[in-house]
Amino acid sequence: MLENNRRDKNDSHEFDGEQLVLIGEGKEVEHPGTGKSVKPRFLSTPHSPLSTPHSDDRLLNVADWLTSPNNRRFAEAQVNRIWFHLLGRGIVDPIDDFRATNPPSNPAVLVALTDDFIAHRFDVQHLIRTIMASRTYQLAADPNETNRDDESNFSHAIVRRLSAEQLADSFSQVLGAKLNFSGYPANTRAAQLAGVRTFRRRESDPASGDQLLTMFGKPPRLQACECERSDEPTLAQTFQVVSGPILNELLARGTNRLRDWLGSKLDSDQLI
Structure with missing residues (x-):
C-alpha cells in the first residue's frame, strides 16, 4: 500500500515523491481468472520468497535476492552506474537500458569489474578506487588522429560540464x-x-x-x-x-x- 504525502489535499493528481510502503499482512493477489491466491516469486527463478529465511518480511526476501552473488544483473547495473558517474558514459549506454539489443561497448571490462565487485562483497569504495586507478580513467581529454571521433570506447576522457x-x-x-x-x-x-x-x-x-x-x-x-x-x-x-x-x-x-x-x-x- 502506498501513501502519497502530497501537500495539496485537493489535488488528487499530485505526487510528492515521498512514499510510505506498508506490507499488507495476510493478503495475497488473486488470479482474476481462477480467483486463487497467487504467491509472489522472484524473477527468473522458481523459488518463492515465502521459502526464504526471512519469510516473515518480504522486503528482506527481495533484498536478499537482489544482492545475491547469483544475481549478476544487480552488480552489473551498479558497476555501470559508477563507471558512468566517473567517466561520463556507461559501458552500457544509456545506463538504465540493459537489454540484449543494447550490448556493452566493452563486455570484458564489465564482466571483470562485476566479478571483482561481487568478490569484494559489493564494496563501492573498492570499485571506485579500482576504476580511478585504471589507465582508462586517467587518460587525457585531448584526442589524437586515431580516436578523434570515438565516443564509446573510452580512448580519451570525455569533457563534461559541472552538474x-x-x-x-x-x-x-x-x-x-x-x-x-x-x-x-x-x-x-x-x-x-x-x-x-x-x-x-x-x-x-x-x-x-x-x-x-x-x-x-x-x-x-x-x-x-x-x-x-x-x-x-x-x-x-x-x-x-x-x-x-x-x-x-x-x-x-x-x-x-x-x-x-x-x-x-x-x-x-x-x-x-
Missing part, C-alpha cells in the same frame, strides 16, 4: 555565500539534496537554490531513472551565469567573500 549540484556549490564556495533551499536548514549543500521540490503558482516561490538547480537540470527524482536529469545547455543557463538574478543575489548580500576583501586593507596583488 547542477556542483555548479551551485561552486558558486557558494567561491563567493562565501550559501544558497537557500526550500525545506532545508541553512548551510545545506546542493550535493546533499535528494531532489528538487516542485512548486505551483499558488504556493510560495521556490528559493534561489531550487531555481538554480532546476534551471541546470537537477530533477525532483520522481523516477528511478537517470534519464530524468537533463544535461542539455540552454540560453537561460547562459544568462543566469553571466548576469542572472540568483548570482546577483549572492553578490549583493551583506556578507560574502568579495565584500570581505573590499573591506580589508589588502592591495590588489595580495588579494590575487
Whole structure:
C-alpha cells in the first residue's frame, strides 16, 4: 500500500515523491481468472520468497535476492552506474537500458569489474578506487588522429560540464555565500539534496537554490531513472551565469567573500 504525502489535499493528481510502503499482512493477489491466491516469486527463478529465511518480511526476501552473488544483473547495473558517474558514459549506454539489443561497448571490462565487485562483497569504495586507478580513467581529454571521433570506447576522457549540484556549490564556495533551499536548514549543500521540490503558482516561490538547480537540470527524482536529469545547455543557463538574478543575489548580500576583501586593507596583488 502506498501513501502519497502530497501537500495539496485537493489535488488528487499530485505526487510528492515521498512514499510510505506498508506490507499488507495476510493478503495475497488473486488470479482474476481462477480467483486463487497467487504467491509472489522472484524473477527468473522458481523459488518463492515465502521459502526464504526471512519469510516473515518480504522486503528482506527481495533484498536478499537482489544482492545475491547469483544475481549478476544487480552488480552489473551498479558497476555501470559508477563507471558512468566517473567517466561520463556507461559501458552500457544509456545506463538504465540493459537489454540484449543494447550490448556493452566493452563486455570484458564489465564482466571483470562485476566479478571483482561481487568478490569484494559489493564494496563501492573498492570499485571506485579500482576504476580511478585504471589507465582508462586517467587518460587525457585531448584526442589524437586515431580516436578523434570515438565516443564509446573510452580512448580519451570525455569533457563534461559541472552538474547542477556542483555548479551551485561552486558558486557558494567561491563567493562565501550559501544558497537557500526550500525545506532545508541553512548551510545545506546542493550535493546533499535528494531532489528538487516542485512548486505551483499558488504556493510560495521556490528559493534561489531550487531555481538554480532546476534551471541546470537537477530533477525532483520522481523516477528511478537517470534519464530524468537533463544535461542539455540552454540560453537561460547562459544568462543566469553571466548576469542572472540568483548570482546577483549572492553578490549583493551583506556578507560574502568579495565584500570581505573590499573591506580589508589588502592591495590588489595580495588579494590575487
